[in-house]
Amino acid sequence: MKAPAFGAFSTFGTFSTKMRRAARALRRVISILVRQGPRILFVKLSNRWRRMNYRHVFAANLQQTESTPAAGETKQSRSATSASVNPASDAPASPPLLFSVIVPLYNTQPDHLAAMIASVQAQTYPHWQLCLADGSDQYQVQTEVARLAAQDSRISYQRLAGNQGISGNTNAALAMASGDYIALLDHDDLLAPHALAEVHRVIIGQGADLIYSDEMNFSGEIGQVSLIHFKPDFAPDNLLSNNYICHLTVFSRALSDTLGGFNPACDGSQDYDYILRLSEQARRIVHIPQILYYWRIHGGSVASDISVKPYCLDAARLALANHLERTGQSGTVENNTILSTYRIRYPLPQDMRALVFVLVHHHRDLQDLKRLLRHPAGLPVRWIFLVSTDLRTDPAARAQLAQRWEQDIAAAGLIGTVALISPGESAPALINQLARSADEPVLAFLSGTIQSMSPGWLTELAQHALRRDIGLATGTIIHRGLICQAGLATGIAGSLAGYHAGRVDGEPGYMARLSFVNNISAADQTLMAVSRAHFLAVAGLDERYQTDLFDLDLAFRLSQQGLRHVFTPYATAAIRDAHQLTVERLDRKTANPSDLKHFHLIWQDKIALPDPYYNPNFNQNHARFDQR
Structure with a gap:
């Protein structure tokens, strides 16, 4: 008897998996109905539908983000801003700033590496420098970068003597930077084409020295969106609870020079530590409510599962404890019930009433x-x-x-x-x-x-x-x-x-x-x-x-x-x-x-007035954090 084709097993497996998921979902619905009643069940199903629809809508419109105006702008004003920095248009009225995009490399997959570099080369703002510090023990990374750098003089590459850890490799990339502003980019992530143009706009318009944007998570192809993070404007207490700023982060060289480099003791949460230090010294922090950063999810990434790298939690608590000490605050930092979020217990006087x-x-x-x-x-x-x-x-x-x-x-x-x-x-x-x-x-x-x-x-x-x-x-x-x-x-x-x-x-x-x-x-x-x-x-x-x-x-x-x-x-x-x-x-x-x-x-x-802690991309008729 001829064995069934592999595809038949695959189809059956997919069907059985879907049936198991459907059965679990039905049991969950019945449980909520029995324990909490029809009112709560209706609300939960409504909230679930909104979240699913939210992801679908933004995934479908992902390619249109560049034409979407920022909060308070019209499409016409946004277009004019983009034109002022487009190399094919008239020279910009504002002085050109050089952005140094720093990327520490370590055994980066060739296709991810090429996509990351291509996303920088696709920037509508032309004045950038890509600084690649390579601590890989695989020479295919060097070969791929050498090929790409030969085609674009804005790409700078340094082969390190060995892997110096994520902070050490990042510091090496930072030392290569000669720009007025520094942008952080992970070796397998992507920038939106207009990312640097939008950052340039708020620097010129608002004098910002620390800038961050909204971001999305994706897996596989760019359209496979798993999560979009619409962030608040600068919220210090949110930042003490988790690294909500994360990506995209851009800061002035002058600000960076006051801090020194990334702290190897905080490897795993070195960006969190650095952002906390930046926030302590920044004169003007500006949030851009646009998706300018695409964070790739794969099996070994923190975005996929923090438990993949549990040392990140220890490093984050250390970063927060150091921040409290630098800013003259007392408190005990603990892991929160939700992984990668934290709780600070502030002491009270003993005779407190x-x-x-x-x-x-x-x-x-x-x-x-x-x-x-x-x-x-x-x-x-x-x-x-x-x-x-x-x-x-x-x-x-x-x-x-x-x-x-x-x-x-x-x-x-x-x-x-x-x-x-x-x-x-x-x-x-x-x-x-x-x-x-x-x-x-x-x-x-x-x-x-x-x-x-x-x-x-x-x-x-x-x-x-x-x-x-x-x-x-x-x-x-x-x-x-x-x-x-x-x-x-x-x-x-x-x-x-x-x-x-x-x-x-x-x-x-x-x-x-x-x-x-x-x-x-x-x-x-x-x-x-x-x-x-x-x-x-x-x-x-x-x-x-x-x-x-x-x-x-x-x-x-x-x-x-x-x-x-x-x-x-x-x-x-x-x-x-x-x-x-x-x-x-x-x-x-x-x-x-x-x-x-x-x-x-x-x-x-x-x-x-628009609420600074409620992103303008949400529905403005209520404050449930649902899509528009």
Whole structure:
């Protein structure tokens, strides 16, 4: 009997693999339906479809990226920019800058090497130098490069005496560079044809000395896109959580000269270490929201699986620890639950205490507040319960109501003071008075609708609130299994919106951003903490507000002082009523009318601005990190 052809086995194997995958997917769907219900199942399937469609759309349009204008540009202005640097067009009006593209080589596959060099030669900006430092022990690399270099004088090649490690080889390439700016390129990756032209544009237009772009991962052919990373503008706390800058990175020679070379002790994460050092010294860091770098995935690459090179994690933690030491910060660096992301635990004073304001609108909120006892804050707390009432001037009635609330609070096992806020009174004025007389170094704010919280939530918020350059710290706000917000973004449909709103609680989020500390534009009184020193430095809350929007006002005034706001995934709160969120009251116009008027008078332009931490390539009608 004749044996079946190999192709028959291959077809059967492919079919059986697909059937196994389909069966696993069906079991997963049934499990979610049984454990979490149809609502969560629908949301998860919707999110999954958006991610799949996202990859398909950008893979299909990959070849059109060069004609896509940057944020804020028209196609016409983009075309004019490209023309100014195209060698076939008129001479550029701006002075030509020389880019040195440095590439350490080590046993590079010939086809990958040729493709990498071709991507540099295809640049629409002609003033570049390709610096290849070869530590290979295979002579086929030298032969291939020699052939290509003979055809293009802009290619410089140096055969090293031996492999000096990734940092040593990179330093050798850096020593060859004579350009005004240095671009980093891995030996098997590719540059988009307009990469250097776009970098040149922001250098001339914005005076940047450190520039980075968005990137994509691919395997095999260039159209086989597995991931696209749309990045935020410079976000220092994102960078302390993972090397989100990564590729493409370009920096000035003047900046590089102040740093010295790459650190061999950080081999495996040497780029991360170098980017951290660059960020410490850079005068102007600019993000280009375009895909200018193509990162090749193969079996041995970190992009494919960090576990291929586990020493990279150790090197990254060392790079972060060194950064903290150089910048005068204390903290312990740990691996995070998501590989290649990191968690820094910042120390708190031993006698650390906090003053927590709980804003209570309804008596039924007490039932939810009792649950706080089951979720310890992690720090000694003095509670202030700010209770909205309908009573105006009757002192006896006010005293009676306050006494009843304090009795209920004591019965719940909480130690705190009740302060009543009648219509027409200013909650910010009362909070300011209490904050000025307090001696706790951290002030925290909670909504009375919180039903449960993660253990140690206050420890997580306080360690960030006490950092010298942080304004507000917040966590994840959840309602019925879905995320309401993980911080607030500006410029979403012309207003504010919660990052990741609508995603299922427990998901890592786009590029794992629900899994590590990152920068945000604002936070609200549902869950936030601020250092008392920073609070008083901006004169506390604006007392012209009565009951609403003073939290957003505080966030924006702290930002004006150069302070950043952060989201931490290690503090979570589940709420009963999502309509009480500040952003909901703002959008639905259910906030106090006078507060709405005052807020819009001051901040209408601010809330409409594009969010620096939400890439313009995402859908701007919400902040879920979905495709446009």
